[in-house]
Amino acid sequence: MAEILSANDLNFESFIQTERMVIVDFWAPTCAPCRLMEPGLEQVASNHEGSVRILKVNVNESPKTSSRYYVRTLPTLLFIKEGEVRTQIVGAVNPQQIEKTLSEVG
Amino acid sequence: MDKIWDVIIIGGGPAGLSAAIYCGRAMRKTLVLEKKVFGGQIVLADIIENYPGFAEPIVPADLMDQMSKQCQRYGVVLENDEATALRREGQGWRIDVYQETLEAKAIIYAAGSLHRFLEVKGEKELLGRGVSVCATCDAPFFTQRKVAVIGGGDTALVEALHLAKFASRVSVIHRRDQFRAERILQKRVFQNDKIETIWDSLVLGFQGERKLEALEVHNKKTGRIDILPFEGAFLAIGTIPNTALLRDIVELDVNGYVVADLSLATGQPGLYVAGELIRGNRRQVAIAVGMGVQAALGCEDYLATLD
Structure with a gap:
């Protein structure tokens, strides 16, 4: 089973403290591009089972986490390793672009 | 495949x-x-x-x-x-x-x-940190905050009307002295108390350290340049x-x-x-x-x- 977890303000920190690359997907139910990007994220998750963790953060429910990273656009993907942001993608992208970014920062 | x-x-x-x-x-x-x-x-x-x-x-x-x-x-x-x-x-x-x-x-x-982007200073750096191209996606971040919409066509006015449901104030900044958007949209914008228009003006830059704080706005008729505080700026310039x-x-x-x-x-x-x-x-x-x-x-x- 590919690892896509739902994180919030309370548990976010514990989820990013891992040796694995973490992709954080900031989304909201009202964001259509976020919804349309979901199958691509699932594809990436299954390609990297065991090596990449994908966290979904609903910005409406977790305002502190989105403020902490100055997220003001949805979707935003943060690539975090060992607790530090390596890069980010702003706006909807396809799985190939996520893969390319992973290979650059991985 | x-x-x-x-x-x-x-x-x-x-x-x-x-x-x-x-x-x-x-x-x-x-x-x-x-x-x-x-x-x-x-x-x-x-x-x-x-x-x-x-x-x-x-x-x-x-x-x-x-x-x-x-x-x-x-x-x-x-x-x-x-x-x-x-x-x-x-x-x-x-x-x-x-x-x-x-x-x-x-x-x-x-x-x-x-x-289309304006390609002015600060735009690229603040994209996703206050500068946006999607009001539907990002409007909730600006609840009770001041935002700008840049443009004068259908997209700009639709974005402004959507943002007015969240923001405390929406300023539509347009380079001309009239909109080219559908008249029904213009009527709604002019009737909305939360929306103001800034005519004949160009955005010269976006300012802010880690997030957008202000826009540098040049009035073409008066020649005046103002630094106007905005937390969000939505580009709808085609x-x-x-x-x-x-x-x-x-x-x-x-x-x-x-x-x-x-x-x-x-x-x-x-x-x-x-x-x-x-x-x-x-x-x-x-x-x-x-x-x-x-x-x-x-x-x-x-x-x-x-x-």
């Missing part, structure tokens, strides 16, 4: 998906390539009120989801991948995608357009055609739009175009849909000559 197709459609917006429905129903083996999300830029809008056949406003993402499903019903394959090169080889076409090369007898190029792959293949005008007549043929055998990358096109879903159908019918005539 299969490598050999009858038709490959580049672009999964209203034009591409409409073309795909007709190609699918013509029993052609059809692939649609979309580099971002299926549905195209219209999914960034919160509602559509002028698509014929729907008396009530519709959600663009729902409409486009139905179009995608309609394609699949007729056997069309939708693939999230980016075409990076297009060339004629032998009797057909080759398209390079992320990790392979595909072949097709015919191509319908409906890759749409890209957001688009540029996504025609890079066609540059050496078909005739483009000086702005990069494809020069095509009603046949939507390009002069290249089996290469058709559709949607907002065509010169003179107005950005409307209904027009894109019609163009997609027209291109698909022309494409089918061409394929019939090969059968």
Whole structure:
């Protein structure tokens, strides 16, 4: 089973403290591009089972986490390793672009 | 993914998906390539009120989801991948995608357009940190905050009206002294107490350390430059055609739009175009849909000559 977890303000920190690359997907139910990007994220998750963790953060429910990273656009993907942001993608992208970014920062 | 197709459609917006429905129903083996999300830029809008056949406003993402499903019903394959090169080889076409090369007898190029940016200081750095191109996606971040919308067309006013549901104040900054948007939208904007207009003004820059704090605004009539505090700025200044792959293949005008007549043929055998990358096109879903159908019918005539 590919690892896509739902994180919030309370548990976010514990989820990013891992040796694995973490992709954080900031989304909201009202964001259509976020919804349309979901199958691509699932594809990436299954390609990297065991090596990449994908966290979904609903910005409406977790305002502190989105403020902490100055997220003001949805979707935003943060690539975090060992607790530090390596890069980010702003706006909807396809799985190939996520893969390319992973290979650059991985 | 299969490598050999009858038709490959580049672009999964209203034009591409409409073309795909007709190609699918013509029993052609059809692939649609979309580099971002299926549905195209219209999914960034919160509602559509002028698509014929729907008396009530519709959600663009729902409409486009139905179009995608309609394609699949007729056997069309939708693939999230980016075409990076297009060339004629032998009797057909080759398209390079992320990790392979595909072949097709015919191509319908409906890759749409890209957001136009002002290309001023601070814009790139603050994109996603207050500078945005999607009010529907990002409006909730600006609840009870001051935001600006830059532009004067339909998109700008729709964005302003949507933002007014969240923000404390919305300022529409436009380079002219009147809007070119639909009159019904202008009326709503002028009647909305939360929305003000800043005419004859250009945005020269975006300021802020880690997030947007202010805009540098130049009034063309008075010559005055003001630093105006805004936490959000939404760009709606038009688009540029996504025609890079066609540059050496078909005739483009000086702005990069494809020069095509009603046949939507390009002069290249089996290469058709559709949607907002065509010169003179107005950005409307209904027009894109019609163009997609027209291109698909022309494409089918061409394929019939090969059968």
